[in-house]
Amino acid sequence: MGNFFPRWTNWLPLKLAIAVVFIAFGVSVGIAYYFTPKYTRVGYEPTQPVPFSHKIHAGQLALDCRYCHSFGETSSHSNVPTNQTCFNCHGPGKGNIRSNSPKLEMVIKANETGKSIPWVKVHKAPDYVYFNHSAHLNRGISCVNCHGKITEMEVVRHDQPQSMGWCLDCHRNPEKNLRPLEFVTKLDYKAGDLKRADFYKALLDKKVPVGEIATTIAGAGAKAENLEQVLALAEKTYGKDVTQTEVGTQIKKHWQIQPPESCTACHR
């Protein structure tokens, strides 16, 4: 009998095995990326029935988010405004701004007929997820953390994956995102822009013991007796500019931020 198989087939099983490893790896990576909200959700940018521009209103005109989404701080749901809110500026007899613009046609029509404008939902949590806006906005989490820089978007775009893993990332390490309450709707806030003295003075004004601030900065054993010593300690630890870790750890400690990680926090 001659050789049935040519020589090169000797290596075939090994080659196949290696190929399978690569293919399996590729498929896993592909699924891990393309089948998860990172890919399926981020970038979703549906056309809205009314060409409302967040970039103009919230960006250029710097309207506060809460002017329209007025109940985010009191309710689970951050509401989409009624026509009356639009008409505060655009309405006849009120601001009258561009009230004859064709872009406003649908808003005016909705007001006449009483039929709601069918806005297209961009950020949709599944039915079994009970997200609550007020729990986050009142505790130092900003709009930008979940929705991205809306102020720079002409049409709202899904900016973050909003998957369960993504939620838990922040619930486990909230200090990466916490900020003082007055900056919650300032989407371009950076920790570096804060004045260190103001930040710590605000904490002391809230009757936070100065010793605790010091231990939060530099661990057990660190001591400080007044604002100056705290500032010196912070500069030594974090450098010249205020950092997010610095702000986040202080807020987490002194506001007693303990984000729930149990199922019942979101599933009921």
Add this chain to the structure above:
Amino acid sequence: MKKIWKHPEEPQNAKRYWRSVAELDRREDFLKNLGREFPEGDTLNEEERENSRREFLKIMGASVGMMGLASCRRPLVNILPYTQHVEWMVPGKSLLYATSMPQSGGAVPLVVTTHEGRPTHLAGNPLHPLGGGIHSFAQASVLDLYDPERSQKPMGAGKELSWAKANDLLASAVAEAKKTSGASLGIVVGDSTSPTYQRLLAEVKTAYPQAKLFQYEAVGGEGQAAANKAVFGAGVKPFVKLGSATRILSLDCDFLGVDPVAGEPISAFTKHRAKEVKTADMNRLYVLENRYTLTGGMADHRKPLAASLIPVAAALIAAQLGDSSAKALADTAPAGLKEWIAPAVRDLIDNKGKAVVLAGSRYGAEVHALVASINSALGAYDSTIELLQAAPAPELGTFADLQAAIAGGQVKTLVSLTTASLYYDAPDAAALAKLVSDKGVNLIHVGTQKNVTARQAALHIPAAHYLETWGDLRAADGTYSIVQPMIAPLYDGASNVEILLALLGRKKLGPAEAAAPAAAGAAPAAPAQDAAYTAVRDTFAVVAGSLDESKWNFTVRDGFLKGSAYAKATAAPNVAAAAEFVAKAKPAAAPSDDAPEVVLVADSSVYDGRYANNAWLQEAPDPVTKLTWENAAWIGSVTFRRLGLKEGQLVKITVGETAIEIPAIEAPGHVSNSITLTLGYGQTGVGVVGSGRGVNAYALRKQPGTFVLSGAKIEVLPTIAELGITQDQNTMEGRALYREGTLDTFNKDVAFAQKTGMDGHIPENISFYKGQVGVKSEENPDGFDYEKQHQWGMSIDLSKCIGCTACIVACQSENNIPVVGKDQVRKGRVMQWIRMDRYFAVAKWGKNEVEQESTWAEDNPTPEQLENAEMVHQPLACQQCESAPCETVCPVNATVHTPDGLNAMAYNRCIGTRYCANNCPYTARRFNWFDYNKRNPLIDTTVLGMKVGNLYAGPLGEKREDESLRLQRNPNVTVRMRGVIEKCTYCVQRLESAKILQKQVQRDTKNFRVPTDTVKTACQQSCPAEAIVFGDLADPKSAIVKAKASPRDYQLLKYIGTRPRTSYLARLRNPNKNMPGAENIAVWSNNQY
């Protein structure tokens, strides 16, 4: 090898608690199912399993393919905001409104939770003077609002009419009445306390002076009304102060159940049942009744007594108190009754001024006259009974007057405004229907159901639900309470006030003419245009003295007008008038083997039949028999066994000419030769929920005002019916589940309950959830910070729990729990998260009580002992074990523990292995065998010409399209799908929203703890007895910490080490040493082994 846990053996000589006669007899079917979490029939045999595996693979293969296609597109979801702001409306937050529900003789003050304009859940109004918990009827009434089979269109002789046609018909009747100044007009009203209604009724009487007014309620107390009027005077209402009475004797008055008395709420009574320190001060309840009621279950002394002999018992008591007129009747007393009554009355006399005797409202005038004389002799008036003077109401004729008026041809147009259904529940209803058609009477019926009266009436007008209309009521103490609409009428129904306005020509019925813009959830049309609203405001102006806007606004906000209770009556009760009634009383004969009595009582699920189409109530088990979806004849053990009956066997009961066939059930604690039938069943045409369920017991009643029918015949039929009884389902094996003791036992050792069973010998259960961050200990090895969390816990006081089903229904309403239908109930698939375990007990029975070797089988109690069985209730839901057996067996971590001590359930993770249910020692977990929410379990579908239950038809079955039922759902709770386990979560949605609300307040501070006792679970809120305490164990000021510190606190199955967060407080009874059989009462299983 598999380890099988053996519960420690319990000595046999003590009192034992048993769930049913099947358990007592150790029947085979009971034992077979004892160890299973679901009865047999749920598991597949080998062949089926093989088949279903193949099916599964086929379907899975197909659906994976489909999934690929379906997931290509992201579904488009719209957000539809309001176009105009709605006052007070914050999307995503619920709004609370105060209102009241009408009930016979009073009002149930309520707080309604609404979500975006939809009322979803009811609770008692804590601000109201008579506020507190509410009964299950009130709790379930929100479902009636959304009943898809409610009457929606006017009908004429069974055919649908347009509103225009209905208005024309009504207008012609009004025109006719105007011509003759109402000579041919008759109006039947229910027992309503609405001042506006009364005022308009008086106006109708003025407008049509010849019109005749009648009052009719299906389960009304005509005898009581007559006696009260003669003794106290017109318009005087007795108000029982249950909280001030330390000795109560009830003559078949189920004041804790379906026969409420006008008086203080139940919690005033239960408050005096719970003691934490040694005391002699506890109230005492004596009960004489023929069957077990909730009141009988709470009694310290109870004697089963035939209902025919209740007048004799009343006479005996009166005679002992020196009422000479009662002597003749008292002398007919049977043997043994006097021996029981004498020491009881002695006790009442010893507590003069603090004692009260109550009689069931269904008894005749002579009983109520005797009771008035008794109460007068006991000095009850002005101490335990207050006499209140109500405004004079228009004179109303009785049902007998109505019959006479129709027969005499004086009434040609009859308007029925009563909630009763004349052609169904009236005495001799068939004869009445015939009379009405023979005499050519034009019946105009107003009601919410398309029942037999609605279908046969010349004109039927759909009534509005009380959550849809403006109205007002007087509570039992006279407090002026508001009824306000939560939602615009779903089907344009008219309230009684509006019908009267229509009769007066001030209102046109039906949909509003100028259609308001149909914005979703928009507020109802401006109330100023509503005629009923104007009428109520006019009445308010009279009641409050003036139409003070600020007073009106406070009234609408609080639900009642402060300080508007009735004034005290000035005249003293005229006891002499009572003697007349007594003299007229016929001597009652005790029922015998040949001539048993039939007792008709209101049902705890459908009351008098008005709640027949309410699925929650139909599925809520009867508190005593645990029967669902129908009624049955309750027969005492002696008679039951003498007749050789089997559970569910049909019997033919004949009274006079009429006979009904009904399944029989053995009822421990029921007197012999007496048959109890609950009313309200056997209706037709009311809808898929209520039609054709049970048997109509009204058929036996021929005379108005009689509920005790003597001289019945009973015949055993061969058929055995299948009944949906939940008593043997979800049973727990275990020892010392229920603990009780007498006040004496308690005074000797306050902590007796903590030593019952083997609890005295096992180490104390220390909470896992203690310790501070970083402080490591054996209990807290990770040094987790448990004290910086809320630690939820619950305590249920068995001394207070009366065993009604309000908590079950409240839980169903709050947590979107589906109903499953009778078929599924029989299979043990009831979904209710709370079950009310009912145990019977007989103390020390058998040949030799100390003989340790005696076994159940050969040492059964005699039927006579069963007749005197005691009954206790124990509500049971998930115990939230800290060391939960269910959690360790879940393969997918769908049930896990939260840092605040809840045993959490993530429905979307559950894959339905049911391991957890199998491993739960309390059998508190429920499994969704079908998609009960998507498919109506109550109907049958035809598949390939075969009739099958809708659930079993799979995708061929009918999908549920009852939009209206969906409106009732609580948006904060997931609606569960098929194949997942569910269970009590301590209303986690309420806990989470309370914590979030606190975060809104907390903002940048440390104060994270929810204010003490501000969050309540749905069951706790609904409990009329205030038996449930819930709160934060880590908050030392909270009520739960105090409750758990009680010496009566014990944990269920403590010895298995599950460390439940829910614990119970042992029940106390307060027997009178001088009573016969006192030594046997609550002989707690004093085995400390």
